[in-house]
Each structure stands twice: as C-alpha cells, then as structure tokens.
Amino acid sequence: MTHAGGHTERVRQRTHEGFLRHKGFRWAQIASGLCVVAVGVYFVTAAQLREPPSGGSWLGYLLGTASAGLIVWLACLGIRKRAVSDGHYSLKAWVSAHVYLGLSLIVLATLHTGFQFGWNVHTLAYTLMMLVIASGGFGIWAYSVLPHRLSANRGEVTRKQMLETIASLDAQLQEAAQPLDRSGAAIIRHSIEDTEIGGGFWQRLTGAYDNCANRQAMIRARALPRPKTERDVEALAKVEGLMQQKADALALARRQMRITALLEAWLFVHIPATFALLAALIAHIVSVFAYW
Ligand code: HEM
Numbered sequence: 001m002t003h004a005g006g007h008t009e010r011v012r013q014r015t016h017e018g019f020l021r022h023k024g025f026r027w028a029q030i031a032s033g034l035c036v037v038a039v040g041v042y043f044v045t046a047a048q049l050r051e052p053p054s055g056g057s058w059l060g061y062l063l064g065t066a067s068a069g070l071i072v073w074l075a076c077l078g079i080r081k082r083a084v085s086d087g088h089y090s091l092k093a094w095v096s097a098h099v100y101l102g103l104s105l106i107v108l109a110t111l112h113t114g115f116q117f118g119w120n121v122h123t124l125a126y127t128l129m130m131l132v133i134a135s136g137g138f139g140i141w142a143y144s145v146l147p148h149r150l151s152a153n154r155g156e157v158t159r160k161q162m163l164e165t166i167a168s169l170d171a172q173l174q175e176a177a178q179p180l181d182r183s184g185a186a187i188i189r190h191s192i193e194d195t196e197i198g199g200g201f202w203q204r205l206t207g208a209y210d211n212c213a214n215r216q217a218m219i220r221a222r223a224l225p226r227p228k229t230e231r232d233v234e235a236l237a238k239v240e241g242l243m244q245q246k247a248d249a250l251a252l253a254r255r256q257m258r259i260t261a262l263l264e265a266w267l268f269v270h271i272p273a274t275f276a277l278l279a280a281l282i283a284h285i286v287s288v289f290a291y292w
C-alpha cells in the first residue's frame, strides 16, 4: 500500500502542475498542426487520385510509418518513466507530448487505413490502438478528478487514523463481548478475526464486500434470541453498536481504497494493450510485405 500511497502523492503533484497545459498547450498545438496537415494532404491526394489513398499508396506508407514510429515512441514512456532520476520537469513534458501525440494517432492512423476495415490483423492492430488511446483517456479523467475525491472522502482523517479506529473498535468489541454466551462470543470473534479491510485488487476496485465478516457477524447477532437479563440485553446492544461503528469505519477505508485502485486500474488495460498492439503491428507490417 505504501506504493499506492506514493503513487497517489505523485499523481496529485503532477496534476497540480498540469501536464495538460504544459508550456501553454505546446504539444496540443503541435499535434493539432500535424492532424490538420495530414487531413489536408489526404483530401488533396484523394482528389488527384480520384479515390481515397489506401495504406498502400505513397501517402499511406508515409502515414503508416509515422504512426508506427509514434506508437513505438509512445510505448517507450514506460522505460522513460523508470529511468527518470530527478528530471520531474522533463517527465512532465514527456507526458504532455505523450497525451497529445497519442491522440493525434486517431487521425493519422485512420487516414493511413484509407477507411478500409475488415476482420483481419490490420484492423486488429487498429482496434488495439484505439483501446490503448481510450484507456489513456480514462487515465486522464482519473488523474484529474480522483485525487480530489480522495481528499473529499477522507476529510481530515489520515489512512493511519482509519486503521487505528478499526483496531480500537476491535479492542472495544473484545472487551464488550465478555458477558456474552458462547454463540454470542463466537460471532464477535468472527468480526474481530476474519474481517479483511481491503482484499484483492479486484475487490478493492469493485467495492463488493457482501461476504465481509463484520457484516455477517452483524446479521448473525441480529438473529440471536433476545437475552433474558437486563445486563445481557445491554451487552448485546453494546456490541451491536460497536459493530455498526466498525462497519462505518470500514466503509470509509474501503471507499478510499476503491478510489486508489481506480487510479491504477486503467494502466492494467493501457500497458498490456500496448504490448498486444506492438505484436499486432509487427504482424500487420510483415503480412503486408509478405503479400506484396
Ligand atoms: C511502418 C508502418 C506501416 C506500414 C508499412 C503499413 C502498410 C500498410 C499497407 C501497405 C496497407 C495496405 C494494405 C492493402 O491495401 O491491402 C495498410 C493498410 C492498413 N494499415 Fe497499415 N502500415 C503501417 C502502420 C499501420 C498502423 C500503425 C496501423 C494502425 C494501428 C495500421 C493499420 C492498417 C489498417 C487497418 C489497414 C487497412 C487494411 C485493409 O485494407 O483491410 N497500419 N498498411
């Protein structure tokens, strides 16, 4: 979790500095310029050829090579990220260029295809590219809104305090369960010993905690026969109250974990789809030359 926490800090800092606005949208301008030129040349060539230039025309080759070069360069961001020592600024420039040049592929690669799509490896490469771009778009959304949601959810409470609250409620439960009979004590032990705060990545992402031990313990406690003595009635009411407080504390911590998981989830599409794209691209290029 320290990794996720550090990542979030880093993300927040980067969003604050604004890689989207880097140097007055320099990369947005360069990327749009590229697209405008490509569209212009495409339509002029289409008029001259009296048909849309396909991937096999001179313009198709130019756009295809440019797109493939860009894709390889974009894919190198992972390496670049890990090689960064203290160049925070240059990384910001890289991410800015990455986002806008990545988006420009929607135009460049589409023009390259000459709008010819089918059930083949060429269109597979194209689809994977669009998947990478779409997940990147989701990443931008995540980086821009989720850090705010994180701080809004937790208010002034730190992660450490959330965990301490849950631990302290467990200690109080232990104490309050003393007067209960065996079946009551077993229920409380279930809540104390078997409650998982986070769980696996998928569970944190979906926030599905139906089988949460504390929740089940609450249901079982409610189903217990009402005790006979006043003292036992009070003891049961007390543990039920404590379990409710624990449920609230768990919900807060889990919402926090869910947002942190969302901050990384899109990379689980973005990165593997990048590798698949590179493979499909190689197949595309090899197959076009093989059938030449
Ligand atoms: C060095 C880079 C590339 C070269 C040399 C290249 C070459 C070609 C050629 C020669 C064609 C025409 C094939 C035909 O008419 O049957 C073509 C079509 C196509 N290319 Fe590329 N390409 C490159 C990069 C890309 C990239 C980056 C993508 C997308 C990610 C892509 C997707 C497509 C698609 C979807 C078609 C249309 C296929 C069809 O006609 O059914 N290509 N490419």
Ligand code: HEM
Binding pocket: 071, 074, 075, 076, 077, 078, 079, 081, 095, 098, 099, 102, 103, 105, 129, 132, 133, 134, 135, 136, 137, 138, 139, 140, 267, 270, 271, 274
């Ligand atoms: C075909 C085009 C693209 C490829 C091949 C690609 C590939 C990659 C790779 C390999 C990484 C490094 C991930 C890591 O190691 O943590 C990355 C990061 C990233 N990509 Fe892309 N990407 C593409 C397009 C886009 C687009 C269009 C966007 C935004 C709309 C985008 C947004 C991002 C962001 C925000 C990061 C994270 C940067 C960071 O954590 O500092 N990508 N991309």
